[in-house]
Amino acid sequence: MPKMRTRKSAQKRFKLTAKKKIKREKAYGSHLLTAKTSKRKRNLRKADYVASSEIRRVKRMLSV
Numbered sequence: 001m002p003k004m005r006t007r008k009s010a011q012k013r014f015k016l017t018a019k020k021k022i023k024r025e026k027a028y029g030s031h032l033l034t035a036k037t038s039k040r041k042r043n044l045r046k047a048d049y050v051a052s053s054e055i056r057r058v059k060r061m062l063s064v
Contacts, residue, residue, distance in 0.1 A: 004063040005063065006061070006062055006063045007061040007062070010058065010061035010062055011062060013025070014050065014058055014061075014062060016062070016064065020064075021049050021050075022049060022050040022055060022058050022059070022062075023047050023048070023049060023050075024047065024048055024049070024050055025047055025048075026043075026044045026045075026046070026047070026048055028044060029041065029044035029045065
């Protein structure tokens with residue numbers, strides 16, 4: 001049986017925390033920033049956790 005390979009694109013986007021939660025950066029924070037409010041841009045800087053409905057898919061991509 002061959003080994004499960006990590007998807008490198010997922011490895012670059014997600015990090016596993018000590019409590020095995022999956023951390024991610026928020027989208028839409030890199031361009032067209034003049035149209036966004038300061039509050040919205042500030043909140044985009046903060047990291048977030050992967051939604052519970054997506055955890056299984058992401059863990060599979062990370063071979064966890």
